[in-house]
Amino acid sequence: MSLALTNDTKLPEVVPPLTRREATDEALRCYYCYDAPCITGCPTRIDIPRFIHQIATGDLSQAARTIMDANILGATCARICPTEALCEAQCVRVQDSRAVSIGRLQRVAMDHAMEHGTPALPQLEEGRGRVAVIGAGPAGMSAAAHLARRGYAVEIFEQKEEGGGLDTYGIVSYREPMRVSLFEVETVRKLGVKFHFGRKIDALQDFRTLQEQYDAIVVAIGMGKVPKWGIPGEDLPGVYDALDLVEQTKTRPLSDITLGPHVIVVGAGNTAVDAATCAKRLGASDVSILYRRGEAAMPAYRYEYEFAKQDGVIYRWWTMPIAIEGASRVEAVRCVKTQVRTGDPSDRQSPLDIIPESEFVLPADTIILAIGQEKNAGIGQMIGAATHRGRVVVNESTYETSIKNVYAVGDCLAPFGEAMVVQAVADGKMAAQAIHERLRKTMAPQKGEKHG
Amino acid sequence: MADLSVDFAGIHSPNPFWLASGPLTNTQYQVMKAFDEGWGGAVWKTVGEPVINVSSRLGAIDYGGRRMMGLNNIELISDRPLDDNLREIAEVKRLYPGNALVVSMMFESVASVWRDMVKRVEDTGADGIELNFGCPHGMSERGMGSIVGQVPEYTETITRYAAQATSLPVIVKLTPNVTDIRPPGRSAVSGGAGALSLINTINSVMGVDLNTWRPLPDVDGQGSHGGYCGPAVKPIALHMLSSLYNDPGIRVPLCGIGGIETWRDAAEFMLLGASVVQVCTAAMHYGFRIIHEMTEGLNDYLTERGLSRVADLVGQAAPRIGGWKDLRLSTSFQVVAHIDPATCIGCNLCVVACDDGAHQCIDRPSHQKAPVVREEDCVGCNLCSLVCPVPGCIAMNPVDKGYIDTWSGHELPAQ
Missing domain, CATH: 3.50.50.60 (FAD/NAD(P)-binding domain)
Incomplete structure (x- = not known):
């Protein structure tokens, strides 16, 4: 199946973008809190007061940089995050007025980046190594982007023909147009990540090959199939x-x-x-x-x-x-x-x-x-990683599985009903940081050797 | 209902709100429209010579989403012929005999010129004249405007040229572009001024366009210094006003000017010594209609405080402004911040302000949202209460140690 970008216009976004004036007015409502509570409401810890301050002063490109530094899928999250339950629930202005519309402001900055080009992202400490990512959904792309920014050679193996995972294939266009998700795939690609589409890693041999060729593997395979329901007639057409x-x-x-x-x-x-x-x-x-x-x-x-x-x-x-x-x-x-x-x-x-x-x-x-998806422990079982109640077990802070240098992130870890794109992005970023911590020690560049 | 009418140096006005000399008092049409809206008086835009100008003329500073926090003007005095101005002034005075109409004037420093011109203004029936010794741009390069106001001897001499030629009240409008406003104020009074008005505009350059690197305002790529006014200049005006009011050498009524936008601004000017106020930028921004809110608000304020006349306000707070040396030192008196945990919303703006910009005396207990002031270390600077977005959340509580200690009571250290 090919992508139908024209459906973006047939199913237009329900939430309109803020105008520049609306955005400025809304941004000026932000108190620019210090150690702001809204940041703690965001799993990816975007510096929200900073990007809103940048919008207020007309620095939209810089606002996008602030967002993307913490969350490479800022454009998706601006649209589909349950902000009312996350950052905006923590906004101090809930107490004296109403929450600042953080999600919609984030969209203003990200729309600007989509239209005028993504800003160069801040430099991170560089490392050296090769990392394979299985799955080009939010968690996998987040991990890949972070590692690529640090100079790692990152390749993503994706069974579908395009990246973005659920953002591309599973979110209705009137919430998030497909072009937004594809922009993010392109953003990750421009950071140096190499995508291999139509590559399903479902045999142990494939996985063993990856283990031989890469210094670390990130499993980001999302949720499983929707289960059989078990009532008569569920296989009928319709x-x-x-x-x-x-x-x-x-x-x-x-x-x-x-x-x-x-x-x-x-x-x-x-x-x-x-x-x-x-x-x-x-x-x-x-x-x-x-x-x-x-x-x-x-x-x-x-x-x-x-x-x-x-x-x-x-x-x-x-x-x-x-x-x-x-x-x-x-x-x-x-x-x-x-x-x-x-x-x-x-x-x-x-x-x-x-x-x-x-x-x-x-x-x-x-x-x-719409009765939920199954847990996805298949690959964990296949490769012999420890699982618990059908989910792969990972170290809470590093996301490493019981197999050394194999990490798991995103919805394949999420408790039932609690999967969120922004959590997947946060997982991916944290796993990438843990991989960097590991590899920077074991893969220190030789003196005089150039890398990058 | 309080009585808003005032007598200012012999000029009667139905209320203390006048339009200042400027782009908004340039024509008969404007001044009549303003009187119809309810302005008590107007100072006609400075008449004089030469009749020239430039374009563009205005620049502004915006702040926090609001436009024109400060305005800069490089426009010169009236660009209309003197005869046209004088004819219209006479016509306005004939049609609006109950309103105060003052004519701002600026001419070269020649006694005979002033004598002739003052006579011609007097013939219009205007209630008074205001000598423009304040404009900092353009005319000052030709020996007029602020160059006069900056040299007390010039101020006295030219005030005398005008005052000796007329029986009309002479108001001298002072420039703030001096280190001390009192010497030119005293000189104007010595020269025969019946009243002083202040402040004129402050010398300024508004900014630079970051795309073109041209200055703002932009006259074909070039800029110049110009007069700064608007809400941002109010504190400067209040300082100069109160220092004149408190000067024993100055015993003439004062007209306050500088950033007045609301009746509250006006009342503050009055409390520090202004009998009448002049408004310019606010009416240029929002139109003459703002006079309704100003008179209504001032009337209610006087009524609520049991005052019957505007004069009851004038100068009432001025004695409270004096020398730093007479302030109680914090060894004997200070205020201490207190954060109300019930109304604190947890923005932590006080925390970072105190930590980075003040005295590092606000702590964040781990078990609660509201920060806590370490009172023994608080010097009572007010910064936390100024940055706090919640009205009344941070109180500055006085701590009186029961004795008076001022700098006046201390020996100056040996040099």
Whole structure:
């Protein structure tokens, strides 16, 4: 599948950019706190007061430099970070007014960099060595970019035909246009990282070869497949996995995707909101989200929930599908009503009961499953790294696995439901720093030898 | 309802707000419109010779998203013929007999010229004249403007030329481009001035365009020094005003000028000795309509404080400004900062300001958001309370040690 950049214009960004005037006004609201709390809210520790001060004084390129020094995927994070729960939640102005719109200001600086060119990044202490990165998603690109800035020879092996991972294939264009993610891939490439696309590392022999050829390996393979659900009819045509549907909107002409008028989304997380709002934009007139628990247990962020409702998406709480029905393709979904047996209804661990004789049928042309992805420990098991509950175990500060010089970062480590791009970027950067700490000791350049 | 009307050196005005001589008092149209909006008086833009000018003329400094914190002007005196100005002045005075109309004048330093010109102004029916001994640019290169105000002897001589030729009140407008405003002020009074107005503009260069390296404002690539005014100059004006008011050698009413934008600014000028104030930059920025807020606010302020007249404010705070030597030394009195943990928002601006710019006496306990002042080390400089964005969060509490100690009471160390 090739990329469909034209879909960027067909599914335009929901959040408009700030104008220069709006950006200046908003930047001037920042108090320029010292040891600012907002920074602690950012996993990548962007120096937020500094870049906002730079926007306030009209230094947009310098603002982008401040951001990219800490977070090479600043353009993506400016759009898809849950800033309300991260940096902006820590903003002191929550107490006397409202939080400074840090995410939207970051986007102003990064848009400037996209339009006028990326600034040269500050020099870092250089090291010497070869590093292989498996996976060109946010975590892998972050690690690769940081190591490349330090002078390492970095190569990324990616099974898909383009970089960016979820940013390119898994985020709806009206939140993050594909060109933004591809700009970041290009940025990483310009830092000297070599990309090998269409290269899946899924055999032990491939991995052993990498181990022989590189001084360190970074595993950044993201999450696994969406699991089988295990109800009758889930293989019928018309049943989509949410991430597959999003990927189709990024790789095919939109006119090729026909969902029909009645669309049902199963699950109530942020991906479900993406799927439902996507279905609306693809022409479905009637989009419902089914969730087996109530509103209080909904895992989506509040603003995602509001976004779905504004799009006209109907929420059906305490509703659980038990079968998908249809002769040759999806025609309906059979559901039951549920209730909490005991405990707090907002606790997603509370046991549920099916209400007797509550079965009913909803007509549907398309069913979209947004019920989470599987853990991805396959490669860890293959290479013999220690795992725990299906996830690779890493050292908390260095991200090194139980195999020396093999590191793991990003969503493949994330607890269920807590994967975030910005955390993946932070993982990648920290692993890269740890690799540098290791290699600068063992790979000190010979006297008089030139490298770079 | 307080009485806002004032008598200033024999000039009656319905309120103490006058427009200063400048681009906004250049024509009959402007001055009539200003009086219609409610301005009490106006000083007509300086009439004189020669009638020439340059373009462009104005430059400004912006700050924190606000425009024109400071304004610089290299425009000369009126660029309209004297006869046109005098005819319009007479017409305005005929139509607005209740408003104060003063004419600013600047001529070469020749007694007969001044005598003739003062007579012609008197014939318009204007209420007074203001001698422009203050403009720092252009005319000063030809022996007029601030060059007069900077030399007390010139000030006295030329004031006398004008004062002896007229029965109208003569106001001398002083330049701040001196090390001490009092000698030229005293000279003006000796020469016959019935009142002083200050400050005129401060010599300045506004800036440089970082793309073209041309100065601002830019006259075909060249710049020059020009008169600086606007909100940024207010503290300089307040200092000079209070030093004149407190000078025993000066017993004439004072007109305050310099960065006045709100009634609060005006009230501060009055408390330090101004009977009337003149406004220029603020009205150039926002228009004559700002007079509504100024009169309304001043009236309410007087009423709330139980004062019936503007004169009740004049000079009331001036005795509190004196020599440093008479201030209580911090051995006997000081203030100590206190941060209210209930209202602190945790920005730590006080912490870095004290640590880098003051006396390293604010600590950050690990268990709480609010920093804490180490009171025994605080010198009471105010910096933390000035940078704190939360009103009232940092109090500067007085600590009175119960005795008076000033520098006056100490022997000067031997040289």
